[in-house]
Amino acid sequence: MGFVRPVCMTILFLLIVFVLSAPSSAMDLPATSGGHNRSNEEVEFIFQMWMSKHGKTYTNALGEKERRFQNFKDNLRFIDQHNAKNLSYQLGLTRFADLTVQEYRDLFPGSPKPKQRNLKTSRRYVPLAGDQLPESVDWRQEGAVSEIKDQGTCNSCWAFSTVAAVEGLNKIVTGELISLSEQELVDCNLVNNGCYGSGLMDTAFQFLINNNGLDSEKDYPYQGTQGSCNRKQSTSNKVITIDSYEDVPANDEISLQKAVAHQPVSVGVDKKSQEFMLYRSCIYNGPCGTNLDHALVIVGYGSENGQDYWIVRNSWGTTWGDAGYIKIARNFEDPKGLCGIAMLASYPIKNSASNA
Numbered sequence: 001m002g003f004v005r006p007v008c009m010t011i012l013f014l015l016i017v018f019v020l021s022a023p024s025s026a027m028d029l030p031a032t033s034g035g036h037n038r039s040n041e042e043v044e045f046i047f048q049m050w051m052s053k054h055g056k057t058y059t060n061a062l063g064e065k066e067r068r069f070q071n072f073k074d075n076l077r078f079i080d081q082h083n084a085k086n087l088s089y090q091l092g093l094t095r096f097a098d099l100t101v102q103e104y105r106d107l108f109p110g111s112p113k114p115k116q117r118n119l120k121t122s123r124r125y126v127p128l129a130g131d132q133l134p135e136s137v138d139w140r141q142e143g144a145v146s147e148i149k150d151q152g153t154c155n156s157c158w159a160f161s162t163v164a165a166v167e168g169l170n171k172i173v174t175g176e177l178i179s180l181s182e183q184e185l186v187d188c189n190l191v192n193n194g195c196y197g198s199g200l201m202d203t204a205f206q207f208l209i210n211n212n213g214l215d216s217e218k219d220y221p222y223q224g225t226q227g228s229c230n231r232k233q234s235t236s237n238k239v240i241t242i243d244s245y246e247d248v249p250a251n252d253e254i255s256l257q258k259a260v261a262h263q264p265v266s267v268g269v270d271k272k273s274q275e276f277m278l279y280r281s282c283i284y285n286g287p288c289g290t291n292l293d294h295a296l297v298i299v300g301y302g303s304e305n306g307q308d309y310w311i312v313r314n315s316w317g318t319t320w321g322d323a324g325y326i327k328i329a330r331n332f333e334d335p336k337g338l339c340g341i342a343m344l345a346s347y348p349i350k351n352s353a354s355n356a
Contacts, residue, residue, distance in 0.1 A: 026092030092280030148324030152224035158199025160315035168264035194226030205245035213238030290340035
């Protein structure tokens with residue numbers, strides 16, 4: 001960081017207090033004054049605070065820190081310009097703020113494809129005449145959602161989506177919330193290619209059935225890399241089983257709403273935009289496409305100021321989004337849903353209250 005002139009000390013002191021007291025979600029920013037650009041000193045300071053918050057260090061080789069700082073400045077400028085427009089959602093300095101958009105896209109290249117899903121579409125949650133769905137649902141308030149987890153740099157979003165849906169269902173059926181092992185899926189559900197391929201939640205649900213359940217997170221903790229399947233571990237301490245799984249009819253947000261009214265539901269989305277990369281709060285309404293490349297789980301829905309939304313749990317830790325969550329606009333004009341959220345929805349089924 002360059003030398004700071006005394007006239008800047010008061011501003012920087014206020015920035016220190018502001019940044020160090022920021023919540024664990026994507027870092028809040030002091031607004032720019034009158035639409036003017038931030039000073040170099042301010043940007044350098046924010047970058048240093050962001051590095052500290054995220055434990056970032058850079059080598060001196062090939063000017064890595066300079067490149068990361070330039071990316072950071074570009075993203076900060078993009079955030080400021082977006083937030084100044086007072087749109088339906090705000091951006092912030094997430095864990096990806098030192099990446100280019102292409103680097104962000106390349107970080108998790110796998111994509112769950114609708115054509116890969118097993119043909120298990122069910123009419124279980126197709127709305128019927130006389131149905132009255134709750135105006136809002138939040139499974140977090142029912143204790144059916146575990147703490148936000150972090151997949152790290154492993155392309156294992158499919159495992160986290162699967163596990164969150166099963167954890168939620170188990171809580172609903174048995175009254176007990178147990179944090180389950182994503183690592184067991186990464187290591188042992190080989191057809192989903194661990195950290196390196198295009199995992200699909202349906203395939204992971206089927207693995208749970210064939211495997212007679214899944215271990216707890218405590219017994220088979222997450223490592224963030226793909227290792228050899230610990231067969232002894234993965235057959236000895238099963239804590240939760242499921243009986244089956246089903247797919248919500250594709251491109252049907254009303255059926256998806258009914259499903260979420262009954263349980264958390266795994267979904268795929270298109271996460272490629274810079275806005276998604278830097279999302280911080282409020283109702284995200286795009287831009288995004290429908291070329292699915294990320295898996296999450298819907299844990300509720302609601303409405304705010306006339307805008308319907310989904311409550312979506314991500315697996316990028318609490319320093320992305322609203323403490324790890326995103327509200328995605330619901331009842332979108334495209335039947336596929338915003339970001340394709342209605343294209344690949346599925347859920348586990350547990351017919352009894354008995355654990356493994």
